[in-house]
Amino acid sequence: MVVHNDLTFFTNEEGINLYDRFNKVLKSNTKFYDMLVGYFRTSGFHLMYPAMDNVEKIRVLVGLNVDDRTITIIEKSNEEQMSFEMSHKEVKKEFTDDVTEEMENSEDSYRVEQGVKTFINWLQSGKLELRVYPNAPIHAKVYIMRKDMEKIPDQYGTVITGSSNFSKSGLVNNLEFNVELKDSRDVDFALNKFEELWQESVEISDEYIETINEKTWLREDITPYELFLKTLYEYFKEEINEDKNEAWEEMLPDGFMKLQYQTDAVVQAKKILKAYNGVFIADVVGLGKTFISAMLVQRLKGRKLVICPPVLKDYWEKTLQQFEVSAKVESLGKLDSILEDEDLMKNVKYVFIEALSCLVWVIHFTDLTMAEC
Numbered sequence: 001m002v003v004h005n006d007l008t009f010f011t012n013e014e015g016i017n018l019y020d021r022f023n024k025v026l027k028s029n030t031k032f033y034d035m036l037v038g039y040f041r042t043s044g045f046h047l048m049y050p051a052m053d054n055v056e057k058i059r060v061l062v063g064l065n066v067d068d069r070t071i072t073i074i075e076k077s078n079e080e081q082m083s084f085e086m087s088h089k090e091v092k093k094e095f096t097d098d099v100t101e102e103m104e105n106s107e108d109s110y111r112v113e114q115g116v117k118t119f120i121n122w123l124q125s126g127k128l129e130l131r132v133y134p135n136a137p138i139h140a141k142v143y144i145m146r147k148d149m150e151k152i153p154d155q156y157g158t159v160i161t162g163s164s165n166f167s168k169s170g171l172v173n174n175l176e177f178n179v180e181l182k183d184s185r186d187v188d189f190a191l192n193k194f195e196e197l198w199q200e201s202v203e204i205s206d207e208y209i210e211t212i213n214e215k216t217w218l219r220e221d222i223t224p225y226e227l228f229l230k231t232l233y234e235y236f237k238e239e240i241n242e243d244k245n246e247a248w249e250e251m252l253p254d255g256f257m258k259l260q261y262q263t264d265a266v267v268q269a270k271k272i273l274k275a276y277n278g279v280f281i282a283d284v285v286g287l288g289k290t291f292i293s294a295m296l297v298q299r300l301k302g303r304k305l306v307i308c309p310p311v312l313k314d315y316w317e318k319t320l321q322q323f324e325v326s327a328k329v330e331s332l333g334k335l336d337s338i339l340e341d342e343d344l345m346k347n348v349k350y351v352f353i354e355a356l357s358c359l360v361w362v363i364h365f366t367d368l369t370m371a372e373c
Contacts, residue, residue, distance in 0.1 A: 019047060021180070032146040032157075035058075037140070040130075046168075119208075144194060146191075269362065290319050303347050304350045305351045306354075
């Protein structure tokens with residue numbers, strides 16, 4: 001493929017990347033930058049704002065994410081003459097909902113935070129204006145860049161139009177098709193059409209700032225205590241939501257006092273066992289490691305084997321019977337014969353080993369054999 005120094009078409013293939021082209025044009029004494037796009041994503045702004053630092057004025061005119069609404073209108077239009085009408089209040093609400101959803105799915109990183117804060121700073125300073133067009137869905141993607149004529153009198157500007165929205169996907173990832181027009185007549189035509197739509201648009205800069213500051217993870221009024229609670233939730237959310245994710249009713253002995261720390265230990269042990277095929281249930285004497293093990297046995301499918309000190313064999317058998325679970329209990333002193341007993345070890349999925357008074361070791365067998373373990 002022949003690569004030219006002065007390209008006309010940009011498809012995001014190697015050597016003809018729209019992101020690289022915007023960087024070059026915007027840094028070359030661009031004074032005014034106008035965007036007309038169906039979808040504006042802060043992921044695109046994160047990429048491009050360093051190149052726009054010296055641009056004097058930026059205007060962004062976006063459409064609404066109204067796919068369902070558009071489908072309804074198209075269907076209705078077959079029956080009667082219809083117009084696409086939304087009040088300014090509806091436009092602002094739909095836009096703020098879209099911003100909230102985007103930030104919920106955004107990358108939680110310093111780069112994203114800095115990009116959004118820069119966007120807000122530029123809105124507040126007037127360097128950037130953001131508006132939504134309410135009268136019809138916008139599918140266009142037009143980028144108008146005009147030069148500082150005092151510095152470059154022989155260059156008016158360029159307009160790039162095609163398939164790319166202002167997003168990371170549109171600028172870099174997707175296979176797109178865009179063309180750059182440099183004739184002043186083309187730039188003026190695009191600019192005049194942009195001005196017509198701009199006059200009919202709704203200002204939503206304040207709504208964007210309010211949404212970011214009050215409804216997203218970038219809000220600045222979060223206290224250290226709230227952040228601590230959020231950290232705990234993220235770390236333990238699987239355990240917290242266990243009852244929702246897995247319907248389970250434990251069979252507890254009559255008169256058994258259900259303790260939350262034991263239930264939490266069962267949930268966490270099962271999670272670790274699933275991830276690593278093994279888990280240690282460890283605690284000081286008297287806090288119910290045998291009970292926790294019995295409740296864990298209830299939640300595991302497959303044949304179980306318990307190996308414990310001889311003095312605890314009867315206790316284990318009694319406890320498992322009270323919890324109405326089935327497991328073979330063998331003495332630790334017979335370990336060698338246990339390993340050699342093929343009938344005993346056949347189809348065993350889980351082995352519980354209590355070798356110390358403060359520790360129960362649980363093993364999940366997959367393709368391992370007892371000897372290999």
